[in-house]
Amino acid sequence: MSSETANHKNDYIVRATAANGQVRAFAATTRNLVETAKERHGTSPVATAALGRLLTAGAIMGSMMKNDTDMLTLMIRGDGPLGGITVTADSHANVKGYVGNPDVMLPPKNGKLDVGGAVGIGLLQVIKDMGLKEPYSGQTMLVTSEIAEDLTYYFANSEQVPSSVGLGVLMEKDNTVRRAGGFIIQMMPFATEETISQIEENLKQVTSVTALLDQGKSPEELLTILLGNVGLEITDTIDTQFYCNCSKERVEQAVVSVGRKEIQEMINEGETIEVKCQFCNTAYHYTIEDLKRIIQRSR
The missing domain is CATH 3.90.1280.10 (HSP33 redox switch-like)
Structure with missing residues (x-):
């Protein structure tokens, strides 16, 4: 365990910029909040992986919102046995969520949990309630139903922001969460071709977020791997947790x-x-x- 990770027993998100503000980036470690969700809902390994990926994305996207009262909802509706996933987050990266069928079991696909098969074909909907009369709502088709690629597609199509999303949840044999986390990298409108192609090159080197998480890489280290050679500047970190305000x-x-x-x-x-x-x-x-x-x- 690196000393950086040791200081942070809790889950947290790192916010950063790179290439003199041409890029904004976020990376998170979310093991505890995904484990909490698993314990609350008694989810199977594949359901935990699916919910954990969307919870991680929700926490990061929540932390992108500006105002205290802003709320984000991510909904995935697919025809797979999982029966859909719903996650909500606030701007302080408090996140909660559930799946339609927590018990779903599927055989592994290429040695991995088959999240795409569990989710099936369908839609991803993003609703942002920013205190305006009408909440913003964007919807896209699920491309792979593996969640990270679907969000990449959503950002490009609905928000016109070229982005790269990586999400990973790794389970132990005893169905506890070993690692969870992810990143979102976004190009600002004035990003140069040179910056974009350099980052694309960096992303090609990263075949799997899960593999990096499994090596114990912290969010800071993830961003260094992805953006270290384009002037990475970490701006701040924010704690994230599974939190429900029900009563x-x-x-x-x-x-x-x-x-x-x-x-x-x-x-x-x-x-x-x-x-x-x-x-x-x-x-x-x-x-x-x-x-x-x-x-x-x-x-």
Whole structure:
């Protein structure tokens, strides 16, 4: 373990520029937050890899947003057995998410977890709520359904920002997360051909993010490998974590939405009900008294 990594027990994102501001770059280590998500949702290895990649991307993209109240949602809807992935993040890189079918099992593909097969063919949607009347929403086809390439395609098509995205989650045999992390590199509109081709050359040398993470490379080291020869300048680091802001009151909204008739039936059955937060799987219990109060309020 390098001393740099040793100081940072927590997950964090490094933000940087290169080539005198022609490039902006982000790299993250997210092992703990992906492990937390896995524990919360009891995800299978391939579901953990898929969710972990999108959580990592969400954390980095969240940290790109400017305002405290900005929210980002990433949704992948594919026809594979995973049944979709939803991730939300804020500008402080607090991130949470879930998959449709956490138990999905698939045979490995070329010795790797088959994330593309689990996701299937479909769409990636990016929603940014920046406090304006209408949230920004962009949608693209899934190109490989491996998530990193799909986001690369999204940035180029929906935001017109030439980008390179690398995401990796590596599992241990006992289904704990060994490593997780990734990077996003973006060209500014005034980036020169020379800078672009140099970075493309650097990216060709990096065959797998997972391999670099497995060597214990820190986010700083990832960026040095990718941009060290084009004047890398690290601007700051920001902590990232799996964090859900749910509460009994918030989850109550889901109870209200089932409708008065159904709530009345639950009261008649005389049993406490349990409702789980979709994002973090925390269970909230509502007693008959709670349900009566909810019905009163929804009049």
